[in-house]
Structures are given as C-alpha cells and as structure tokens.
C-alpha cells in the first residue's frame with residue numbers, strides 16, 4: 001500500500017515538473033488565441049429577421065455594405081425592395 005502511494009506521489013511530481021518544463025520551453029509571445037472564427041458568428045437576416053450561422057448564409061455586397069441572408073429567396077426579396 002505504501003509503495004503505491006509513493007509511486008503516485010512520484011508520478012504527480014514528475015507530471016508537475018514536466019508541465020513546468022514544457023511551459024518554459026514554449027516561446028513567449030506565441031498567443032494562439034487569435035483564431036479567425038468569423039464563420040461561426042451568428043448573424044441576423046435583414047429580411048426575415050432570423051438568426052443563422054454566417055457561413056451558411058448568402059452574402060450580398062450592396063451599396064458598399066455586405067449583407068448576409070439566410071437564403072437566396074431573402075436576398076432576392078431584399079433586392080426587390082431596397083431600403084428607403
């Protein structure tokens with residue numbers, strides 16, 4: 001029983017030292033928090049008002065702006081009835 005406890009303690013110490021070494025080995029300034037995940041953003045359809053993932057939408061550049069619609073039908077409706 002005592003031997004098992006000793007093994008566990010040694011193992012935990014080994015893991016702690018290993019993770020500490022790994023952290024020091026990694027170059028500072030490597031910030032991997034900059035993943036461009038624009039595709040996963042939820043956008044609202046300006047025509048029907050529902051929310052959907054942008055990557056599944058239909059994009060339209062119109063008047064210098066980019067609109068995203070849930071379907072081509074909504075895009076066509078938007079083009080038929082311009083705002084104003």
Ligand SMILES: [Zn+2]
Nearest residue numbers: 045048070074
């Ligand atoms: Zn729509």
